[in-house]
Amino acid sequence: MKKKNGIAERLFENARNTPPEFDLNHIEEMVNQFSGAPPTPNDKNNWTKFINIKNGLIMSLSMTTCIYLISLFFTTGNLPSSILENKPTISENIYDVAETKNINTTTHSKTDQYLKEELQEEILPSKKHLNQGISIQEIQGPRVSPLDNKERQFISPNFNQTDSSQNEKPNNISDRDLKDELLSTESGKEFSIVTSNESGLDSEPISLGQLKLRRLKKILYKNLMADELIKSKYAVVNIDLPGTKIIINGKKINDDLFLKYQELTMEAGTGKYRKIKINRANIRVGDFTETGFSGEGYGKFTEEIESPYYPRSINDKDGNVLYVFEKENAELDALADRLLGQYYGGGAPPRDHVDLEFEALLDLHQNLYALVIKDGFIDSKEFPVIIEVDKTGIKVNGKIPTSAQLSGYQTMVTKYKIKPAAFRSIRLTTHQIKVGDFGDGQFTGSSSTIGDY
């Protein structure tokens, strides 16, 4: 040590041997004066001593939780309408739908009629709608609110909460005036629409609210999963409530479950057309008749519009109108219903989307048709084909290919980077190909018409 740290050791040695700066007497004098001296500032109660990392973390966590709870409270629509109207503009069109018995919509003007028709078309998802070729742009009449985003709408029954006073209509106000007043609630992209109850329906009235609808959706999904009536919390659920029985996704439930679900759906009431329809985005409770839906809904609603990927007819080279796609789509839909059912759902919806160019779609159409015919899944190109590409594997028209067959499909899927996902499939008809996600009654992905007609 000494050799290594010669200088340092000498210095330390000197420091060790040096007497302290003050002798003990000096300290004694010092201490004798302490008895009358006030305590040092650090010994006093100082609130800053409570500021430390631990307390800081606790405070910041508490603050974050409070802010989250407050924001949650605000987003659940527990505020008066005046406050809601002052919310920042959101990118979705928002409709407030409520049931009001005092208003007779049949006497309304063109605007009201338009609103009702539009609402029915937008609320009632129907595959017919797609094939009829009616697009929202084709509807004539004054528009109440521009539909900037045609994919999503928000339907909530909070009209009852916000404008409950209007249910008690004074005698001197006509229906027309009331309707105008309702339409005048339009604020930016928010406005209210009132639907009337279908007359002649033998159904119990519904009086739910946003919170009850939300809770109902949550409870139903939870119990349906627990009772293994659905496989996924993203599954589409249709519950028929005629009264004497309960039919869930087309199947009548047994007596034990009947009592349970009768209690769970008590607030939805019963009726010949009374149904609860749930999907991952929304819940609707009401009467689903051929003329449309009458009831309450909560959540985000997908508007089914005429898609350019669903052509109805096309002119051939000679100018003749051909309806090949109508037939093909019907066959494809029938096959999809048979294979997958209307209520399938195998997991979380995908976050990515298939986006393929025409050349890729053409290549897929040709090669996949060749493969399925070669593997004997179909006899000719006349038949539609559905190739499911989900996480459980690849299925061709509901059948699992053998390991020898599988490589061909996997090669094609890998070549065009079609990742496995719930609801994802490749659907082929003679003149069409659709690759993407078919969930909640809508298609997202790439599609093209193929060949000459």
Next chain:
Amino acid sequence: MVDTKEKKFLKAYMDCHEAFVKYCSAISYGKMDAEDLVQDVLLSAFHNFEKIKKQDQFLHYLIRAAKNRSISHLRKKRNKQELLDKHANRLTSKEVNAETLLDIQLLYKTLTELPEQQKDALILFEILGFSMAEIAEIQGSTSGAIKTKISRGRKLLKKLLEEQHNVGIKISTRLKTILL
């Protein structure tokens, strides 16, 4: 009652006196007056004397308090030279010779350039003669960590002292050249 407390306090302090004052001198060198630090710490210790649980480890308490005070105490900005002179005068009055005084001042000055924990560990180990386990207890660390700090502190101190020594030689050579 007051006398009893003072007596008790001084009795407990007696064994700690030398180490405590030396420690205060070392850590306050060039920054603050050692007397201020000693007085501050002792005043605080006196008022909290009954609350000190481990009175057999009173020195540890004083050292920790001095360390904390030296960091957090709101110090008056004093002339550094004035502080150094005070220190020198006190030691001279204790009949410390000039050479030893210079050595001590060089050591304390160099120690101030070391990282805080290394400096603290070196003072406690080399000057006050604490064991590594004791230092670990005071600093709330482990013996292994203290050993590392001391080792690194020594190396750095040696390097710094050598640098100063080389600078000193260069200056003296230049002076000689100029004078000759």
